[in-house]
Amino acid sequence: MSYILDLFHKESFKRGAFLVLLAAFFYFCRSIMNFILLTFIVTYLISSLHGFIVSNLRKYIKVREGLIALLLYVLIIAVIVLVFYNYVPVIVRETTNIVNQATNFYNTIDTSDLGTLGKYIQPMITKLDIGSYTKQGLSYIIEFAKNFGKVSLNLFLAFVLSLFFVLEKGTIKKFGKKFEKSKLSTMYEYFVYYGNNFLNSFGKVIKAQILIAIVNAVLSSIALAIMGFPNLMTLGFMIFVLSLIPVAGVIISLVPLSFIAFNINGFTEVIYVILMVVVIHCIESYFLNPKLMSSKTKLPIFFTFIILIVSGDFMGTWGLLLGIPLFMFLLDVFEVKVS
Known part of the structure; x- marks a missing residue:
């Protein structure tokens, strides 16, 4: 009995128990692991940037950390919106041009101009089922849109959680200190x-x-x-x-x-x-x-x-x-x- 009690008090056992509990936590949260990791990375990056800005500004002026955090988030969101506003239309336009050029090429191709080679190419072209390929392509696009929507939602929630963390960083530290004298x-x-x-x-x-x-x-x-x-x-x-x-x-x-x-x-x-x-x-x-x-x-x-x-x-x-x-x-x- 005493051996078992001694085992519970050993440092190696405590560390092992902690790691097992940590592994169990991540295992049971595996379905939302992408969201957890995304939130962690966004929070870490923005919190580090916020800390860097505040520590440098304090050398010259008195700063309000909450105001700096809000301004930082407004700036980040403005940059993201600006990039999407300028860039997404370019992607849509270029994609439309490619599809139109491919369609025109398919509709106007004349295999008779290719001589003997055209006899071999003609059967291949007639067998092309553009309709089925289009439906398949649309299904891929719909699937991509679903995944993109899920990632966008996770990213939005990660930004919201990171904002709360940065604004309440001091409060969260004080709350964590309460565990120092607890049974945990x-x-x-x-x-x-x-x-x-x-x-x-x-x-x-x-x-x-x-x-x-x-x-x-x-x-x-x-x-x-x-x-x-x-x-x-x-x-x-x-x-x-x-x-x-x-x-x-x-x-x-x-x-x-x-x-x-x-x-x-x-x-x-x-x-x-x-x-x-x-x-x-x-x-x-x-x-x-x-x-x-x-x-x-x-x-x-x-x-x-x-x-x-x-x-x-x-x-x-x-x-x-x-x-x-x-x-x-x-x-x-x-x-x-x-x-």
Whole structure:
């Protein structure tokens, strides 16, 4: 009996129990995990930016943190609306032009002008069921719209929750302090300790990802300017925002850029855009990401690269962003000091 009581009081047992409860929490919340992670990231970024602005302004003037938070959110929302207002019409217009050009090509093609080759192409063209392809395409568009609507709702709720967190940051800290002298004090101490360690690691990863996004946006803007793309400021900002999504963001940006490229100079321009994205993707994946992540986290590049591959395979895009902080968290659990 005494052995069991001693076991309950051991530090290793308490840590293990905390981690089991934490894993159980995330398991039962797996259906809303995307929302939880999105809220965490939005709150972390805006809270860090708010803290940076307030700490610098305090050197010169007396500031009201709540007012600064509201102004910051108004500015962020204004930028998002401005980008969508200027950019979405461009995407819609370019997409419509591509569809119209493809339809006109299909309706006006004359295989007799192709000579012998036309005899082989004609049966292939007559077998094309444009109606079924159109219905299939519409189903994909409807599915995409549903997913986009869900993501937009999650993003909106994440912004609202992050606003409440930033406005009530002091109150939330005071509320958390009440657990220090409660029966949950041990769990609270572990939560604060491991939470701070995870946030420190996550902050380093985010800083590295912002640097990567800036490099991607600059390189892409230079390449697009050489290719004669319009609206470079808008496109550059879009690429910067998408590049905050590790690796996948560069690929996502290929879709709207291809639409615009096709309307500028047809398939030739699309090929140039694809080559540009491939080159930038390689630079990010095989040089910037491992190098910057390793310099921020003090991990060897080899381990950084392996972690990114494994976490990306297990967790997708979230794994690329959270893989290294989670690995650093596990090192803390096992008391492995890397820096």
